[in-house]
Amino acid sequence: MNRPAKAPADLHPLTDTTANERLYRYESSVKQAFDNIVPVLKQIASERCDPDFVDRAQQITAQEFGFELPAHILDTAWATGLDMRRLFAWCVFETYRRVSDEFFNADPLGGRVGNDFQAFLQQCGFHLMDITPCADGRLAHAISYVLRLPYGAVRRKSYAGSLFDIENTVEKWIETELMRFREGIPNRADEPTRYLKVVIYHFSSVDPAHQGCAAHGSDDEAAAREGWERLAALRQAIENGFCCGASVGLLLIGMDTDTDAIRVHVPDTNGYCELNQWLDVAKVHEITRGLSAAEARTRIAELVQAHMPGSHAGGAQANGMGASSTDGLSDKGMLQLIARLIENNLSQIDYVRHFHDGHYQDIGHAERFIGTGIGFEEIQLRNLTYFAYLSTVEEGAADLDVGIKIFTGLNVSRSLPVPIVVRYDYHGNVPGARERAVAHCERIAAALKARYPALCSDGMLHCLRAVRDCDAGTPIELVGSSLEPVTGGMH
Amino acid sequence: MNRPAKAPADLHPLTDTTANERLYRYESSVKQAFDNIVPVLKQIASERCDPDFVDRAQQITAQEFGFELPAHILDTAWATGLDMRRLFAWCVFETYRRVSDEFFNADPLGGRVGNDFQAFLQQCGFHLMDITPCADGRLAHAISYVLRLPYGAVRRKSYAGSLFDIENTVEKWIETELMRFREGIPNRADEPTRYLKVVIYHFSSVDPAHQGCAAHGSDDEAAAREGWERLAALRQAIENGFCCGASVGLLLIGMDTDTDAIRVHVPDTNGYCELNQWLDVAKVHEITRGLSAAEARTRIAELVQAHMPGSHAGGAQANGMGASSTDGLSDKGMLQLIARLIENNLSQIDYVRHFHDGHYQDIGHAERFIGTGIGFEEIQLRNLTYFAYLSTVEEGAADLDVGIKIFTGLNVSRSLPVPIVVRYDYHGNVPGARERAVAHCERIAAALKARYPALCSDGMLHCLRAVRDCDAGTPIELVGSSLEPVTGGMH
Numbered sequence: 001m002n003r004p005a006k007a008p009a010d011l012h013p014l015t016d017t018t019a020n021e022r023l024y025r026y027e028s029s030v031k032q033a034f035d036n037i038v039p040v041l042k043q044i045a046s047e048r049c050d051p052d053f054v055d056r057a058q059q060i061t062a063q064e065f066g067f068e069l070p071a072h073i074l075d076t077a078w079a080t081g082l083d084m085r086r087l088f089a090w091c092v093f094e095t096y097r098r099v100s101d102e103f104f105n106a107d108p109l110g111g112r113v114g115n116d117f118q119a120f121l122q123q124c125g126f127h128l129m130d131i132t133p134c135a136d137g138r139l140a141h142a143i144s145y146v147l148r149l150p151y152g153a154v155r156r157k158s159y160a161g162s163l164f165d166i167e168n169t170v171e172k173w174i175e176t177e178l179m180r181f182r183e184g185i186p187n188r189a190d191e192p193t194r195y196l197k198v199v200i201y202h203f204s205s206v207d208p209a210h211q212g213c214a215a216h217g218s219d220d221e222a223a224a225r226e227g228w229e230r231l232a233a234l235r236q237a238i239e240n241g242f243c244c245g246a247s248v249g250l251l252l253i254g255m256d257t258d259t260d261a262i263r264v265h266v267p268d269t270n271g272y273c274e275l276n277q278w279l280d281v282a283k284v285h286e287i288t289r290g291l292s293a294a295e296a297r298t299r300i301a302e303l304v305q306a307h308m309p310g311s312h313a314g315g316a317q318a319n320g321m322g323a324s325s326t327d328g329l330s331d332k333g334m335l336q337l338i339a340r341l342i343e344n345n346l347s348q349i350d351y352v353r354h355f356h357d358g359h360y361q362d363i364g365h366a367e368r369f370i371g372t373g374i375g376f377e378e379i380q381l382r383n384l385t386y387f388a389y390l391s392t393v394e395e396g397a398a399d400l401d402v403g404i405k406i407f408t409g410l411n412v413s414r415s416l417p418v419p420i421v422v423r424y425d426y427h428g429n430v431p432g433a434r435e436r437a438v439a440h441c442e443r444i445a446a447a448l449k450a451r452y453p454a455l456c457s458d459g460m461l462h463c464l465r466a467v468r469d470c471d472a473g474t475p476i477e478l479v480g481s482s483l484e485p486v487t488g489g490m491h
Numbered sequence: 492m493n494r495p496a497k498a499p500a501d502l503h504p505l506t507d508t509t510a511n512e513r514l515y516r517y518e519s520s521v522k523q524a525f526d527n528i529v530p531v532l533k534q535i536a537s538e539r540c541d542p543d544f545v546d547r548a549q550q551i552t553a554q555e556f557g558f559e560l561p562a563h564i565l566d567t568a569w570a571t572g573l574d575m576r577r578l579f580a581w582c583v584f585e586t587y588r589r590v591s592d593e594f595f596n597a598d599p600l601g602g603r604v605g606n607d608f609q610a611f612l613q614q615c616g617f618h619l620m621d622i623t624p625c626a627d628g629r630l631a632h633a634i635s636y637v638l639r640l641p642y643g644a645v646r647r648k649s650y651a652g653s654l655f656d657i658e659n660t661v662e663k664w665i666e667t668e669l670m671r672f673r674e675g676i677p678n679r680a681d682e683p684t685r686y687l688k689v690v691i692y693h694f695s696s697v698d699p700a701h702q703g704c705a706a707h708g709s710d711d712e713a714a715a716r717e718g719w720e721r722l723a724a725l726r727q728a729i730e731n732g733f734c735c736g737a738s739v740g741l742l743l744i745g746m747d748t749d750t751d752a753i754r755v756h757v758p759d760t761n762g763y764c765e766l767n768q769w770l771d772v773a774k775v776h777e778i779t780r781g782l783s784a785a786e787a788r789t790r791i792a793e794l795v796q797a798h799m800p801g802s803h804a805g806g807a808q809a810n811g812m813g814a815s816s817t818d819g820l821s822d823k824g825m826l827q828l829i830a831r832l833i834e835n836n837l838s839q840i841d842y843v844r845h846f847h848d849g850h851y852q853d854i855g856h857a858e859r860f861i862g863t864g865i866g867f868e869e870i871q872l873r874n875l876t877y878f879a880y881l882s883t884v885e886e887g888a889a890d891l892d893v894g895i896k897i898f899t900g901l902n903v904s905r906s907l908p909v910p911i912v913v914r915y916d917y918h919g920n921v922p923g924a925r926e927r928a929v930a931h932c933e934r935i936a937a938a939l940k941a942r943y944p945a946l947c948s949d950g951m952l953h954c955l956r957a958v959r960d961c962d963a964g965t966p967i968e969l970v971g972s973s974l975e976p977v978t979g980g981m982h
Contacts, residue, residue, distance in 0.1 A: 166921060166922070166923065166924075167918075167921065167924070170921070171662060171666075174665055174666050174669050175662075175665050177669050177672075177673070178665050178668050178669045178672065181668075181669065181672040181673070181680070182668070182672070182680075182733060182734070182735060182737070183733070183734055183735065189672070189673075232922075233921075233922035233923055236921075236922050237918075237920065237921040237922060237924075240920035240921070241918070241920055241921070242673060242674070243673070243674055244673060244674065246673070391882075391883075391886075392882075392883040392885040392886055393885060394883040394884060394885040394934065394938050395882075395883055395934070427658075427732070429728065429731035429732055430657055430658065430661070430724075430727075430728040430731070430732070431657070431723075431724035431727050431728060432657065432724055433657075433658070443885065443886070447885050
């Protein structure tokens with residue numbers, strides 16, 4: 001936050017400096033809140049021999065964190081010693097709760113409502129944008145920062161390796177179509193727009209062999225290919241399962257997790273893209289930096305058009321030969337949408353250059369906690385959370401094991417426990433849904449305990465349980481924690 | 492099969508004796524195939540000292556079962572002794588496969604296509620009948636026998652305690668509505684028909700305190716009440732989640748698992764029913780047995796009408812006061828449908844009287860194997876299969892534990908292993924769906940092994956894995972088994 005701003009001359013003419021300042025304030029304040037925990041606890045630990053220790057500790061945390069420590073942990077310190085691990089986990093959970101509450105109460109990123117973007121998307125020929133970034137924490141800011149989209153106006157479903165669930169996406173497509181037919185939301189079914197599915201795979205320009213996508217063994221080609229295969233399979237599933245020209249739009253994007261620059265695999269008029277052909281936005285930045293804003297926009301549109309497969313080769317494909325499921329409207333609209341994403345990404349490239357010296361210092365994992373279950377809309381910051389989205393530990397065990405391995409390096413090696421937030425969002429208008437969500441959290445927490453018994457019994461894994469009514473727009477509701485005071489043994 | 496038929500004078504005039512004969516032939520032949528396994532294996536065991544043992548064993552099984560035993564189990568008998576437990580499990584799985592294949596290849600119940608019933612259902616004001624019986628094996632014949640419905644024309648989703656998954660049913664409702672809007676299947680969305688959700692709870696007239704629904708502690712009132720609560724919650728979920736009069740029809744039915752007589756909680760014109768008021772089809776049988784077929788039909792219609800709540804009380808409710816989500820068409824249609832179900836059930840009451848001496852000998856559990864996963868459309872026989880429908884062992888553990896307990900009594904106590912068929916049906920028109928179904932089977936089998944390690948290592952639990960493309964209408968495909976020959980240790 002105290003970093004001196006570089007001269008605007010460095011910046012691209014299309015960069016939104018006001019947004020960059022605001023986004024940086026949010027990023028640094030949230031991360032600072034987490035990163036402050038260890039130094040403050042060290043200070044508290046150093047005063048544990050003080051006769052007024054409990055008062056002193058509360059005084060320090062009230063001042064540094066803005067909240068008090070739980071009495072049931074401090075009060076037993078005189079007898080059993082101060083359990084710094086429990087205090088650490090408790091502070092991480094409390095900080096998470098405060099960050100989450102602020103997000104839902106105050107909308108600090110201003111992305112909850114996205115009417116302008118929704119209108120633009122429909123102009124481009126799409127009624128819903130459904131994005132799957134990798135679940136890697138280094139892509140958690142993909143929507144709000146890297147692409148600068150209002151998180152409330154797009155669907156985000158993160159999966160390890162960006163390998164989204166086809167059956168689940170078909171269900172969402174069905175639900176979306178029915179809302180168009182029955183209720184005209186977001187537009188009527190007879191309007192010629194499509195559902196757009198986007199995959200964002202990732203790679204590392206600084207350390208390509210080690211810091212790429214773990215799910216694909218840092219093999220960028222495999223990440224792109226398998227992402228595209230999943231997209232093509234979704235389209236085939238919908239075209240096979242439904243008649244009358246049912247289809248979806250597809251878009252494949254790569255992202256450099258060191259610089260946040262994206263590369264776009266511009267699709268041809270048949271909706272297919274080339275895996276080894278893309279438009280690199282870092283290059284777009286370079287090419288258009290010296291132009292005026294208006295000139296840069298024109299040049300970007302030209303570059304997007306030029307990167308359509310077939311546009312160099314004489315346009316045989318570009319004439320829409322074959323059983324095309326797209327039409328002129330959505331071709332043109334797809335190019336407009338891509339141009340907008342590129343323009344948005346230019347701001348993020350300058351964000352990283354300006355505030356993070358060109359590339360992030362934490363090119364690898366530096367997450368503050370593990371988030372597992374269904375939800376976490378409020379996590380829009382890079383490297384804050386390792387995600388293991390899952391309905392059951394049985395299905396998500398591989399992702400969880402990776403998370404535990406990462407946190408063994410990040411935390412356990414420093415004698416700090418692994419903090420896991422188990423979250424389950426539900427639709428409050430469905431009777432009994434809240435109770436089922438709470439039960440689901442408890443089942444996941446029990447399965448975590450069964451999977452990592454040694455960590456749990458050593459106090460090296462702690463678990464917070466939270467649910468949220470995603471229809472109501474309210475903050476999360478805490479429903480339990482492994483840090484709760486142990487009550488009497490009478491029941 | 493050799494039972495002497497009683498004089499037709501005993502039968503209700505509406506009983507379909509031809510269907511009863513055909514259904515009994517199918518039931519007895521399938522059950523005989525399973526129940527033959529132990530006596531034949533005993534015979535084989537008695538000849539294990541014979542020098543030509545392997546040939547002799549194959550000769551006996553070819554004659555008795557119509558299939559051969561696996562060479563890899565017989566061939567090691569000279570060295571390790573004959574592993575009768577493995578042979579038993581193998582024979583159960585092979586018999587299951589043959590029964591399943593016959594079902595999908597030859598449609599022995601003639602219920603695959605149900606165009607007449609579908610047309611009748613739509614006349615009654617419903618475009619889909621979605622039935623949840625309890626997953627208890629004593630209700631596995633509810634569709635094809637107890638209600639005499641073509642299994643291909645109704646949706647069956649069994650759950651322990653008949654407590655169906657609301658979110659999953661809302662999804663199915665959405666899918667059904669979209670098909671009506673987009674493709675006019677089974678009828679157009681502007682036709683005034685509704686989705687009908689039916690719950691069948693159960694009780695035991697012979698031993699009501701012990702042989703009722705285990706999930707409800709044999710408390711019939713609780714079984715009815717919780718079934719109705721689930722139905723009402725589904726309707727509320729759909730009315731809350733969708734505008735423009737979206738709703739569903741609801742029907743609550745009780746079933747006596749000893750006699751197969753049902754009782755119908757006839758709903759009022761607002762779509763609500765009374766939990767302590769029903770029309771008992773055993774009584775209908777008694778009242779109408781002496782009439783002609785035509786007179787009996789008329790009397791049944793009168794009885795159904797008379798059992799609508801409010802029809803005795805002067806009809807305040809029957810005038811449709813309040814925010815009714817039903818209309819005249821579906822009120823009348825609901826009564827017609829109920830009358831049809833009652834008429835169908837009369838045949839089944841006579842079936843049990845005629846072929847099973849008035850009530851089943853196996854009033855408790857007598858299942859031949861456990862079925863777990865998603866699928867089992869071919870299981871339409873009473874007490875053949877204990878079902879634990881589940882996506883993961885983590886979520887379905889309670890149902891599985893009950894199944895293991897039941898089979899500890901049925902099999903393990905006789906030194907026979909628990910045979911479990913793990914099944915996962917998939918939609919073959921979705922790319923990659925088969926591979927995911929196979930992987931899902933493997934994950935479930937591994938989780939079973941982790942949950943019941945002692946049974947598995949003692950050879951007292953065996954597991955067959957099968958998948959099926961439910962779009963293609965083809966038989967199941969076996970994808971693995973714990974009985975496969977152990978291959979060399981080189982990989």
